[in-house]
Amino acid sequence: MVEGPGCKLKGEKIKAKLLKQTVKDVKGNAVDRSVRKKKKAEVAESSGAPLTENPFQRLVGHTLDDVLTLGKELFMFFGDSCLRVHFLMAGSFRVNNEQVDKDGGKNVPATSSLEIQFSKDTLTFYKTGAEIRPSSTCRQKHLTLKDLDICSPTFNPKRAVTEMMLDQERQLCDVLLDQEVLPGVGNIIKNEALFDSGLKPDSKIKELSEEHISRLVKMTRDFSMVFYRCRKNGTNLRQYMKVYHKGKCGECESKIVTTRMGEDNQRVTYFCPACQTDDIKKRGQLKLPSKNSLLGWVQSGKDNSGKDDWTCSKCTLLNAANQRNCSVCLAPRNNLTATPAQPKRKAPSETPSLAGSDSKRLKTQEGKVSQPQPKKTGSVLKSSSDSQQTDCSKIPTCSSHKVRCVMRQTFKENENKGRWFFTCAAVPATKRCNFFQWADEGFPHCTGHGKVCALRTVMKQGPNNGRRFFCCPLRKDSCQFFEWAPGYG
Incomplete structure (x- = not known):
């Protein structure tokens, strides 16, 4: 599944490659569907109905002005028209038929969802949903929700807590996946964040305190940034997972419960009944490999000891002591809040300190963690x-x-x-x-x-x-x- 971190990376790659290029032609399944709709409109025209044009043709002759992402949505702006792309479950893209994104997948279907011929390069989307919307509408949506985007450098944790606590009757597993509350959170992030928070996925908002929700928002943000760095560097995210697609808990080795719950009863939820009890104090006493320490290992330099690490007040990212600017939002350290030292981390040449089965992973060169056993x-x-x-x-x-x-x-x-x-x-x-x-x-x-x-x-x-x-x-x-x-x- 393409979640917020994957979409953010795709947007960065496309912007770096294609910004300011002009569209020469568009084709693909999305365009063909629009043509079929136009033919139906022509038939309906005889009865007085207005003729509908192919909206993708509006892009021809226009320049790509900007590329923005919001959660799982990608917005490409061409003057007054915006191409909105959703990567669905397994969407990907290629530039000049070459894989630019490490998270793009190797196998692509024979037909494309949308192919855009630019002045210099060709951008092709696969297994995606694409539509044309007014630029003003898309920019307004991005402006309204960007500080709730779980991967945004301007992420506002206080607003996220407020938004989550509005509907007291909803379950946590539903609120986390609501793209109007926390854009970008998918099923992997949902399950791992709930585990790191020690919260039961079927708990209702009204049963929890603001402290519970604040902890959940923090862990959701932190795991999302781990997700982002793994996808960006091409490393294996599974080494940081404790419950998702697991048979045993990565911390206490209890049996993971795999079930369907929530409003649509379609998304699979994984949780550990022993670790996820809604008891923050009990959770704090466990050997929890907090995503702060994991995030620090992923984000920090090679000689970071973990002493005097500081947290960005804007995006909640834990940064190494030797960093002057936040790794994500680039805000200077002197405007941020220092935090107590985190657990000491081993040098990159050693295996990161992880709890449970992760502590048994093999050592590899250059600080990379080897794959787990089969x-x-x-x-x-x-x-x-x-x-x-x-x-x-x-x-x-x-x-x-x-x-x-x-x-x-x-x-x-x-x-x-x-x-x-x-x-x-x-x-x-x-x-x-x-x-x-x-x-x-x-x-x-x-x-x-x-x-x-x-x-x-x-x-x-x-x-x-x-x-x-x-x-x-x-x-x-x-x-x-x-x-x-x-x-x-």
Whole structure:
């Protein structure tokens, strides 16, 4: 998913490459859809309806004046017209068919969402939503919400706390994802910020104090900046995750609850019932690797000891003692507030001090943290209780590395879509062998239709949360077949 940090980086790259260039031509799926709408309008014109022009043609002949981002939205200004782009779940872009953004993904579809031919370069968007809006409307929206943007250098934590506390009946998991409250927060940031704050995702605003909300805003901002730096430097964000797509808590090793909750009941929420209790005092007594210390390691220079670090009063970023200006908003230190020294961090040549399983990571050169040992994906989860031990006996090991494979699901649009398979789990990905084996060849068949069963996971909270089971693959007219799936994690 492209969250606020990813969108911010994309905007910076596009602005650096294409600012002040003039549009020569536009094409792509978004333009084609507008053409089809125009044809429908021409048919409707006979009945007196006005003819609708193709809005993307307004960009031709105009110069790119400015590029702004707001949360997950990208605004490109061309005079009175603005191209608004949303990167959806897996959006990306390329310039002259070259990947400029490290977070852009390697595989792109055959057709583009939108292709803009500039005077010197060609900008192509993939898997995105694009539309033309008035520039005045977009600038007004950016001006109104920019200090709530979780990645903005002018982020205002006090206003964010006020906005979050307005609707007392909403749950935290819903408020955090509301793009009118905290633009840029996505599911990864939501889950990790709630964990770092020690707050339950289904707690309502009215059940919490202003201190709770202030802590949550701080942790949300800090993890977002870690997210931003990882995406910018091309490093692995998973080393800083404690609950998202995890089977065990990265701090206390308790079983992570994976469930669906909230207003739309569609977004998956991960939380640790042992660490997230809404008890700030208890949370403060734990060995919490606060995102301050992690952020300091990501942001700071090589010889930062952690002594006399200071926090920017504008954007809440923790900066190293030897920095004169904030790393994000560039505000001078003399206008900022000093904070107590943070826990001492090791030199970059060593592994950063992380709690839980992260402390076991291998040392690498130049201060970079190596990948963790082969990890379980969201497809392989532990059973729900201590009495129900995980049985992975049906998961093979690859012949090259002798490590247990991971089970994944195909999502490509072909005859195998939805099928499960085993593949090598070696880390990094470049060292993986070509091991492949269909997993569903060993699945049972449902009694009602005789079809290969679907493998699903219990998402409801309770003793069986996370357990795998077999059921009928048909969504409609499904039979009542049910069977637990021991051996598949």
